[in-house]
Amino acid sequence: KVIRFLSFIGFPLSVILWYCAGDIILIIFGEQWVPSISVFQILSISVGVQVVLSTSGSIFQAANDTRSLFICGILSTTLNVSGILIGIFLFKTLEAIAWCICITFTINFVQCYVWMYKVTFRCSMRPFWKQLLSPLLLSGIIGIVLFFIASITKELSVFLALIIKGGLFCIIFVLYIQL
Numbered sequence: 001k002v003i004r005f006l007s008f009i010g011f012p013l014s015v016i017l018w019y020c021a022g023d024i025i026l027i028i029f030g031e032q033w034v035p036s037i038s039v040f041q042i043l044s045i046s047v048g049v050q051v052v053l054s055t056s057g058s059i060f061q062a063a064n065d066t067r068s069l070f071i072c073g074i075l076s077t078t079l080n081v082s083g084i085l086i087g088i089f090l091f092k093t094l095e096a097i098a099w100c101i102c103i104t105f106t107i108n109f110v111q112c113y114v115w116m117y118k119v120t121f122r123c124s125m126r127p128f129w130k131q132l133l134s135p136l137l138l139s140g141i142i143g144i145v146l147f148f149i150a151s152i153t154k155e156l157s158v159f160l161a162l163i164i165k166g167g168l169f170c171i172i173f174v175l176y177i178q179l
Contacts, residue, residue: 002055002059003052003055003128003131003132004131004132004134004135006051006052006054006055007048007051007052007131007132007135007136008134008135008138008177009051010047010048010049010050010051010052010135011048011132011135011136011138011139012048012135012138012139012142012169012173013047013048013051014044014045014046014047014048014139015139015142015143015146015169016142016146016165016166016169017040017041017044017047018041018044018045018143019143019146019147019149019150019165020162020165020166021037021040021041021044022034022037022158023158023159023161023162023165024040024162025037025040026158027158027159027162036094038095039094039095039098042095042098042099042102043098043101043102045102046101046102046105046106048135048139049105049106049108049109050105052109052132053105053108053109053112056069056072056112056113056116057069057073059116059120060072060116060120063116063120063121065119065120068115068116068119068120071115072108072111072112072115072116075108075111075112076108076111076112079104079107079108079111080101080104080105080108082104083100083101083103083104084097084100084101084104086100087099087100087101113125113128138172138173138176141172141176142169142172142173145168145172146165146168146169149164149165149168150165153165
C-alpha cells in the first residue's frame with residue numbers, strides 16, 4: 001500500500017517536472033540557468049523511482065533483514081558511483097551524467113525490490129508490479145496531455161504556462177483518483 005501511494009505521488013510528479021522544467025528554472029533562477037533545463041528534465045525522470053525506492057530501507061528493517069539492506073546499499077552505492085564516473089570520464093557532458101544517474105537509479109530500484117521480494121519476503125513480484133500499473137497509467141495520461149499542451153503554452157508567459165500545466169495536472173490527477 002505504501003509503494004502504491006508513493007507511486008501515485010512520484011511517477012506523476014516526474015512527468016509534471018519534465019514538462020514544467022523550463023518554467024520552473026526560469027521563474028526560480030532566471031535566464032542565465034536556461035542551459036540547465038535539459039539536465040533538470042533528465043533528472044526528473046528518476047523522481048518516481050527515487051520516491052518509491054526511499055521506502056526500501058524501512059521495509060528491510062521492518063522485515064528484520066538488515067543484512068539485505070546492507071547488501072542492497074553496497075550494490076546501490078557501487079552502481080551509482082560507477083554511473084557517475086562513466087558519465088564524467090566517458091561521455092563528459094552534464095546531460096550524460098544525468099542520464100547515467102537515471103539509469104543507475106532505475107537499476108537500483110529493480111535490483112532492490114527484486115531482492116526484497118525474492119530473498120526477504122520469498123514471494124512473487126507480481127503484487128509489486130501490479131501496484132505500479134495504475135500510477136504508471138496515470139503518468140502516461142498526464143504525459144500525453146502535457147505533450148500537446150506544451151506546444152500551445154510556448155508562446156505564453158512562463159507564469160501562465162506553469163499555471164495552465166499545473167492546473168491540468170491537478171485536474172487529471174484528481175479525476176483519475178476519483179474514477
